[in-house]
Ligand SMILES: Nc1nc2c(ncn2[C@@H]2O[C@H](COP(=O)(O)OP(=O)(O)O)[C@@H](O)[C@H]2O)c(=O)[nH]1
């Protein structure tokens with residue numbers, strides 16, 4: 466990350482490091498973006514969002530939530546404050562008065578994000594619906610066209626509905642091919658060569674919460690890599 470951005474997004478005081486940044490969910494409608502964000506956001510509170518007791522309507526808008534994670538590296542207490550943005554899965558633009566479709570919400574995102582560059586882009590699909598996995602190509606291209614990916618962004622392929630999988634239509638091989646595809650497409654279209662550790666995949670269930678810990682871990686790793694936290698603490702040690 467270029468150092469002027471890092472200065473705005475990272476505060477270091479004695480033994481405290483605080484960093485902030487955006488985590489953006491994109492993918493088809495009804496794959497579980499909103500519920501995943503709710504589960505991440507309620508993580509520390511020890512509660513979780515049981516998907517079957519809610520009847521959330523389609524998110525024809527730009528949704529926002531946040532979560533805060535703490536960890537320790539050497540003598541430092543690291544606080545990651547991540548801002549979650551969920552973009553609607555409705556393609557194109559909505560008519561006036563009909564809320565926001567993807568293109569409307571992405572424009573709005575650019576106005577509200579201020580200095581919040583994207584540390585993790587979460588390409589979300591349902592493991593129970595292969596079309597939502599195939600459509601990630603469309604969503605990746607939208608993300609590329611809207612410059613949601615920069616030199617330090619990490620990409621997470623997130624499969625939801627793990628509880629709901631009857632047949633394994635989406636195999637682990639397909640997911641790892643997906644990772645390679647993402648890497649190639651980003652290189653081809655943006656000229657950004659992503660190291661393989663910046664692209665990962667996680668499977669979760671919002672119903673029974675399997676995998677939420679792992680997702681949380683992937684998001685914090687994304688921040689650590691984007692801010693080069695380890696390098697930073699070593700450097701600060703020498704000063
Ligand atoms: N069984 C199951 N249902 C889920 C899961 N995630 C989301 N849902 C349900 O799928 C529907 C769409 O979820 P939502 O979060 O609104 O999707 P979004 O349109 O991508 O934001 C809701 O009825 C959720 O209760 C999951 O992991 N397992």
Ligand SMILES: [Mg+2]
Pocket residue numbers: 495498499500523524551
């Ligand atoms: Mg939603």
